[in-house]
Amino acid sequence: AHTAFGDGALNKTLFSTSLNFDLAVYECFAPLTSGGSIDVVKNVLELQHGEHDIGLINTVPSALKALLEVDGLPESVHTVNVAGEALKRSLVESLFEKTGVQRLCNLYGPSETTTYSSWVAMDREDGFAPHIGKPVGNTQFYLLNEQQQPVPLGVPGEIYIGGAGVARGYLNRDDLTAERFLKDPFSQDASARMYRTGD
Structure with missing residues (x-):
């Protein structure tokens, strides 16, 4: 995580995943072990209520779609990680059209292989990548x-x-x-x- 999300990308990460789920390890410890901070909320949909100064969120595509429909993604968010569901081109296009997000990462990996096993990053310039990316290290x-x-x-x-x-x-x-x-x-x-x- 520190290699893929270097240069301060983890500084202000949303921690919205239950501690019973493997993603919580990433959301909590990747930012904290790199000198960053976390903003703890019950779930990612709480972003639509109140002020949140965060730079990175992790969620599923359906929750991201719901946030976009109500203009609930904070302006400070620069990176969005999605996993757990198929990612559609229309959602990627909508994210880059409606927000200032600079990078969307599509991550794949069952819990049996420790959270994420592959990933692909998409930016505003190149847009949608129709695959699950390349394997993470090791x-x-x-x-x-x-x-x-x-x-x-x-x-x-x-x-x-x-x-x-x-x-x-x-x-x-x-x-x-x-x-x-x-x-x-x-x-x-x-x-x-x-x-x-x-x-």
Whole structure:
């Protein structure tokens, strides 16, 4: 986070995610460990009520759409991160048209691979990017067929994620852990595992 959001981007971050969700780690600790501050609210939709001097928010596309419909995004926001839902071109265009936001980041990653596994940044000049971006550091993406073999370019497959962020498994769910957390045959590390996303 410090590399991707350097130069003060994390200085004033909205902390609106429940502590029970993995994104809370990013919203709370990324700003604080880089000398920034957080503005704690119950949920992101509270931005439409009152004054909030923040620079970065994390949310889902549907909540961002709701904020834009009521002109609820503070003028101070320069960066918006979205995840958890498909991102539509019309929302990106609306964000850049109606606000002063400079950068929108589309992030992808199940909780089983530690919050975010890939990302793509979009700015006002280049606009919408119709994909989930590239893997974050120490992360590998594999697009595999039903036999867990790589598919050729342009052929549909399932996303498997390997790397340092892959969790150990599900608590007290050995059956589900065995089904989703598999040995990573593409890694040189014999103990490496990959997560079968279902996407």
